Amino acid sequence: MKCQGSRVLIVSKFLLKILLLVAFIISPFFAPHASAARTSDSHHKTTKSQHKATKPHHKTTKSSHKATKPHHKTAKSSHKAIKPHHKTAKSHHQTAKSSHKATRSHHNMAKSSRKTSNSFGKIAKSSRRVSEVGISRFYSNWKGVRYRLGGTTKKGIDCSALTQRAFKKMNIRIPRTTGGQLARGKRIPKAKLQFGDLVFFRTSRHQRHVGIYIGNGKFMHASRKKGVTISRLANQYWAAHYETSTRISS
Numbered sequence: 001m002k003c004q005g006s007r008v009l010i011v012s013k014f015l016l017k018i019l020l021l022v023a024f025i026i027s028p029f030f031a032p033h034a035s036a037a038r039t040s041d042s043h044h045k046t047t048k049s050q051h052k053a054t055k056p057h058h059k060t061t062k063s064s065h066k067a068t069k070p071h072h073k074t075a076k077s078s079h080k081a082i083k084p085h086h087k088t089a090k091s092h093h094q095t096a097k098s099s100h101k102a103t104r105s106h107h108n109m110a111k112s113s114r115k116t117s118n119s120f121g122k123i124a125k126s127s128r129r130v131s132e133v134g135i136s137r138f139y140s141n142w143k144g145v146r147y148r149l150g151g152t153t154k155k156g157i158d159c160s161a162l163t164q165r166a167f168k169k170m171n172i173r174i175p176r177t178t179g180g181q182l183a184r185g186k187r188i189p190k191a192k193l194q195f196g197d198l199v200f201f202r203t204s205r206h207q208r209h210v211g212i213y214i215g216n217g218k219f220m221h222a223s224r225k226k227g228v229t230i231s232r233l234a235n236q237y238w239a240a241h242y243e244t245s246t247r248i249s250s
Helices: 002-118 129-142 159-169 178-184 237-240
Strands: 187-188 198-202 208-215 218-224 227-230 241-245
Touching: 129 208, 129 227, 159 178, 159 208, 159 218, 178 198, 178 208, 178 241, 198 237, 218 237, 237 241
Parallel strands: none
Antiparallel strands: 187 241, 198 208, 198 241, 208 218, 218 227
16 A cells, blocks of 8 residues: 555655646747736726826817917907008008009199299289289290280281280280380389380381290290290390380270
8 A cells, every 4th residue: 555655645746746847838828818917907007097198288278279279269360451441551652652643742842843934033012013923924924925916816917916814814904006005104214114114116118027025134924946945035036126115004
């Protein structure tokens, strides 16, 4: 009986060693799976943690997006409000530009008028000032109109018709012809000529020429060559043909 029990013990130990050997041999095949499982569990836990951490970020971003929407609406509204202001400013700029052009045009006209007035000399501070301004304006309107014997309009005018029209502007009526105008006024010496006096020239045996003295040795008249113009009494031709001067009283 003792021998038999000893054999069982030996066999048991032998089987145990075999089992341990088998376990040792197959353990490498199970270790990677266990490690992978542990790694997977760890990665899953990490991902879950990151997901939880990301949730507040998503909520914050969503909240920020909602907060940004009113800003976009405000900016859009502000842009729309700016558009009419821009149009108004542009319109104002165009109006100012147009006004500036009108001012320049007016300035040029005034400058031109001033130059014309200078041709008549300095206007004296006297009771004749209104007449001088009237003749100055009259000349501005008639300057350059061609000469035509017997003419009385801007299509053509002669010397006596020009003087008659000029005096009519001053509410003074004088005859139509040079002979009638010579008889109408009071003769004065050439050295005492004043603005508005008539100056006569004997251009031929049977013809006279008349003009209006405007000061500074100049007179306005309808010239055969230049039309309505201003000439100097000292001019060689006019000095040679000067006849007399008269003053028309109102």
